[in-house]
Amino acid sequence: MPQIFLPLDEITHCQVCGSLKDLRLCSQCGEAAYCSTECQKSDWPTHKKTCKTDRIDLTSFHPVLALIAEAVRVSATGTQRALRHVIVNSPNPGTPAEALPDGTQARIVKLGDPISPEEFSENTFKWWPTAKSEAVRLKLFRRITREGNVLPICLATCLALMHALYSTTTPAAADSPEHRIRLRYKSSPIADFGIARGKIKVAPEDLLAYVLSDGTVIKAQSPDDHYWIYFRTQKGDEAMLDCNMFPFNLCLIGHTRPYVPESVSYVPELVPMCFKDGAAGGGSSAKLAKLASQSEDPGQFLVERARFSVLRNPDILAAFEGVEVRDGSISMIGDVMEAFPEFLATIAGRKITSEERDCLFSTWATGYNVINDAALKDDRWKKFPPRPQIGIETDPGDVKR
Ligand SMILES: [Zn+2]
């Protein structure tokens, strides 16, 4: 039954004399504010018992969060309809978008006969015979594999982060090996994180729509129902992480090797991750700007419409007290279990599906284990590169539009 210990949100007053001026944080923990070295020194005999804190830099750590999303997708591979049916047309790179019955546009993928998972893994040629090349085929495969469940994956990642990091605090006994673990970004502690809801601007030919043999049209992941994770520091700096752009052919990727422990059997070497300084829509990094320049309006690449704090949500904090993780799965005590899917529905502003609900709980459990195994165990995070290696996976043989 973890209790979540919130980080300091704002520096309001010196915790010794109450002064409102010249306030600075304790540089070791980022959790105590003082007006002067005198006040800090006088508080030290008490504060030292709770000061010890590992402060993990988000710039170095965020690939672990991208691993969570990928671990979930890898285990669900093959559940997408488009991977269980043969592709009978040729949606190769360069194919224009076509009009859909609802007036929108997308690149059409026509699905034919079912294909079994065995046949599929044996020979992907059978899945899509008219692909321009094997590279093109596998690129589409990776896009489809990474479709869907954007919101439950984002929320579960936040919950796993709270669960693994923010349930730790320094106990009163100074000789205890337990210590507090907190995230920081640049020089300031993370004060809040949660879900941003909005839209992502995508070129019509980078959207997919599946047409079944009976003519039914099913649109792939929606660019208008998009979510990502925002972070805000105590100083007010912002950062965002979006690991769900890949299906839109916005293929920012990062190397996973430095983050994957040897015990993890299979995670791809490159996984989607877009980490950006600042809030969505402004101050884009060079890599993202380069990516965005391929779409119509770089300034409107991601448009935030609403945000929902997860870390500081009172209902979520209360519900956490009934949560347990046993043998890699989440169990709940009492009625708290419903608080999490209800929050999912609140963020989405709609009813959620049973698949989304299941995805929320399974991703949370996976995420909790990934953070512990990849980052916290044996202090692995201390060996992470200061910033990850990032690249862009373009369409095979594609030249700049
Ligand atoms: Zn003071």
Ligand SMILES: [Zn+2]
């Ligand atoms: Zn301190």
